[in-house]
Amino acid sequence: xxxxxxxxxxxxxxxxxxxxxxxxxxxxxxxxxxxxxxxxxxxxxxxxxxxxxxxxxxxxxxxxxxxxxxxxxxxxxxxxxxxxxxxxxxxxxxxxxxxxxxxxxxxxxxxxxxxxxxxxxxxxxxxxxxxxxxxxxxxxxxxxxxxxxxxxxxxxxxxxxxxxxxxxxxxxxxxxxxxxxxxxxxxxxxxxxxxxxxxxxxxxxxxxxxxxxxxxxxxxxxxxxxxxxxxxxxxxxxxxxxxxxxxxxxxxxxxxxxxxxxxxxxxxxxxxxxxxxxxxxxxxxxxxxxxxxxxxxxxxxxxxxxxxxxxxxxxxxxxxxxxxxxxxxxxxxxxxxxxxxxxxxxxxxxxxxxxxxxxxxxxxxxxxxxxxxxxxxxxxxx
Amino acid sequence: xxxxxxxxxxxxxxxxxxxxxxxxxxxxxxxxxxxxxxxxxxxxxxxxxxxxxxxxxxxxxxxxxxxxxxxxxxxxxxxxxxxxxxxxxxxxxxxxxxxxxxxxxxxxxxxxxxxxxxxxxxxxxxxxxxxxxxxxxxxxxxxxxxxxxxxxxxxxxxxxxxxxxxxxxxxxxxxxxxxxxxxxxxxxxxxxxxxxxxxxxxxxxxxxxxxxxxxxxxxxxxxxxxxxxxxxxxxxxxxxxxxxxxxxxxxxxxxxxxxxxxxxxxxxxxxxxxxxxxxxxxxxxxxxxxxxxxxxxxxxxxxxxxxxxxxxxxxxxxxxxxxxxxxxxxxxxxxxxxxxxxxxxxxxxxxxxxxxxxxxxxxxxxxxxxxxxxxxxxxxxx
Numbered sequence: 001x002x003x004x005x006x007x008x009x010x011x012x013x014x015x016x017x018x019x020x021x022x023x024x025x026x027x028x029x030x031x032x033x034x035x036x037x038x039x040x041x042x043x044x045x046x047x048x049x050x051x052x053x054x055x056x057x058x059x060x061x062x063x064x065x066x067x068x069x070x071x072x073x074x075x076x077x078x079x080x081x082x083x084x085x086x087x088x089x090x091x092x093x094x095x096x097x098x099x100x101x102x103x104x105x106x107x108x109x110x111x112x113x114x115x116x117x118x119x120x121x122x123x124x125x126x127x128x129x130x131x132x133x134x135x136x137x138x139x140x141x142x143x144x145x146x147x148x149x150x151x152x153x154x155x156x157x158x159x160x161x162x163x164x165x166x167x168x169x170x171x172x173x174x175x176x177x178x179x180x181x182x183x184x185x186x187x188x189x190x191x192x193x194x195x196x197x198x199x200x201x202x203x204x205x206x207x208x209x210x211x212x213x214x215x216x217x218x219x220x221x222x223x224x225x226x227x228x229x230x231x232x233x234x235x236x237x238x239x240x241x242x243x244x245x246x247x248x249x250x251x252x253x254x255x256x257x258x259x260x261x262x263x264x265x266x267x268x269x270x271x272x273x274x275x276x277x278x279x280x281x282x283x284x285x286x287x288x289x290x291x292x293x294x295x296x297x298x299x300x301x302x303x304x305x306x307x308x309x310x311x312x313x314x315x316x317x318x319x320x321x322x323x324x325x326x327x328x329x330x331x332x333x334x335x336x337x338x339x340x341x342x343x344x345x346x347x348x349x350x351x352x353x354x355x356x357x358x359x360x361x362x363x364x365x366x367x368x369x370x371x372x373x374x375x376x377x378x379x380x381x382x
Numbered sequence: 383x384x385x386x387x388x389x390x391x392x393x394x395x396x397x398x399x400x401x402x403x404x405x406x407x408x409x410x411x412x413x414x415x416x417x418x419x420x421x422x423x424x425x426x427x428x429x430x431x432x433x434x435x436x437x438x439x440x441x442x443x444x445x446x447x448x449x450x451x452x453x454x455x456x457x458x459x460x461x462x463x464x465x466x467x468x469x470x471x472x473x474x475x476x477x478x479x480x481x482x483x484x485x486x487x488x489x490x491x492x493x494x495x496x497x498x499x500x501x502x503x504x505x506x507x508x509x510x511x512x513x514x515x516x517x518x519x520x521x522x523x524x525x526x527x528x529x530x531x532x533x534x535x536x537x538x539x540x541x542x543x544x545x546x547x548x549x550x551x552x553x554x555x556x557x558x559x560x561x562x563x564x565x566x567x568x569x570x571x572x573x574x575x576x577x578x579x580x581x582x583x584x585x586x587x588x589x590x591x592x593x594x595x596x597x598x599x600x601x602x603x604x605x606x607x608x609x610x611x612x613x614x615x616x617x618x619x620x621x622x623x624x625x626x627x628x629x630x631x632x633x634x635x636x637x638x639x640x641x642x643x644x645x646x647x648x649x650x651x652x653x654x655x656x657x658x659x660x661x662x663x664x665x666x667x668x669x670x671x672x673x674x675x676x677x678x679x680x681x682x683x684x685x686x687x688x689x690x691x692x693x694x695x696x697x698x699x700x701x702x703x704x705x706x707x708x709x710x711x712x713x714x715x716x717x718x719x720x721x722x723x724x725x726x727x728x729x730x731x732x733x734x735x736x737x738x739x740x741x742x743x744x745x746x747x748x749x750x751x752x753x754x755x756x757x758x759x760x761x762x763x764x
Contacts, residue, residue, distance in 0.1 A: 108465035109488050109494075126453075
């Protein structure tokens, strides 16, 4: 689909500049989309903070990120930011909203051009009221099939992508497991520790603090600098090396996640994923090809010896084909085209729900249905 | 000015129904305006909660007040409430916003009809950024001259009004002073106690708690059930009697207030006001006629013997003429007419700033300039 020349407004959040200097996932994705669309020839205006860095056109009402200046009121500048976009809405053919639900209430009041909203996350069940009330005024994209609200119709699932060139492919598997993330029970560092211990492998942990009580009780006692090594937070180069030299990334989350960039980064390095079979994991990891989907700790431990049989080049290729920035832009281009045709798609069929397998193998395959998700938010081992 | 038939949308807040069953000053005023305009023949639609009680047309997106149901998210429903108004904006000739600054950011994005915003209060200096950014999209009314922000142009001062019929005029002055309000240093209960004690008069206090430490230290030790009586919070009938039978209301605030409904209620009962000469007090009390403007406690004490010389009928007439609901509606009708003519008024002249005196006396009078306000927020006696 060629949308060259399309006048596209991309609304980024303003907690941080786009791209953000550090944390700021939504700003980063909005920026990535803006860059990607500009490269495809669209006429892009990025609504973001004034200190954003974008080679295309930036529109700003706030000089810096809300989180960068305590004098700025997020409510006030958020509303002005959105108000300014809709004031200029007639200048665009399409608006891509990456700033949650509030812009939808402005769209209610205007005859703005088609609006595509990526729901990057549901911060609280209460905001569903806004999505439901404004559903007729926007098309929606989810960042995984798992993160869809059953009450909303979606245009597409538009997985986030990475630039594979930013990650070094290492063809030889290492001899340790790695855990990357935050110290929170739902991220499952304690399960990674148990798996490594019982599988007789070393575990390297790179994570940022979140739940300190959990860290003290469930993680810290196991850190010995040898079998369980804690590296703190790791920056880009160290992260690339840490991921690439591992035998596998352990991603045994205890509640369903919307997406999982870490898994994609690991696979880009050639490292397979030992992942909990819930949330978006089955959409990201191809079971038996780029990792294993595990219904519990016992299964994960049983899979460890099989990790060496996985082809690391397959992991890399999976990311290049399905989770690259280019592939993300492809998906958004398709979504934009659907929105411009004012055509909401039919609900996905059972067959469509299996696109992942077909897309990857390029041929029909025997595909085991994804087992039901655990009812409890905590992970129940077998 | 006759605006009969004008299609008017009034936007009320949705913390409470309009009118509110108890507390809810902005909802009460929005309701009063809606009722008053309907009585003048305007075609009124009141945007308020679904459980609001209005004889005219109500438009609602939220069934009850946000503060009445903890499951309702104020951010979400506030945005939907405003979005719905602007979605329907083309159905109206004029929109009167009583819901603070957020609606202005929606007005930015639409070609809505003229918008009049009453600034009922500035909840924080940070919201000024929103008022400044959207100033070209709304006309502003202040609820007193004292409450104007110097950076905004105002259409009019539209004082809140009461229904004088709800208050009993009592021609004979009582022998006690009264304090009505909240226990907070800025309301000055401690100054009322000092004035009553040193003037040799009894003081009756009817107030609700706010600053408990202040109450315990500055007020409670003086309550003896005789010279200083504390009556708790008083309901309508008791309030009418308490105010009407007093010699004067003591309103020695220690920081400028936006308005002061209590003063108007006291005067409606015939009771003059001993008020601090700051904030809106000089706009509400006519010095030497309906009370005294006092630059400190010493002056207030010196004025006590002169209270008996004031004509209680004058107090009542002042309210009927200047602070009745009907007069409030007159002022809003004038403001609406100005807005419809798309004519922002010139800044007030020195002469115009004295309207209060002329309006009341119906003739030029010698009028002492209002002394500068104390620099400190706390009141400094002489």
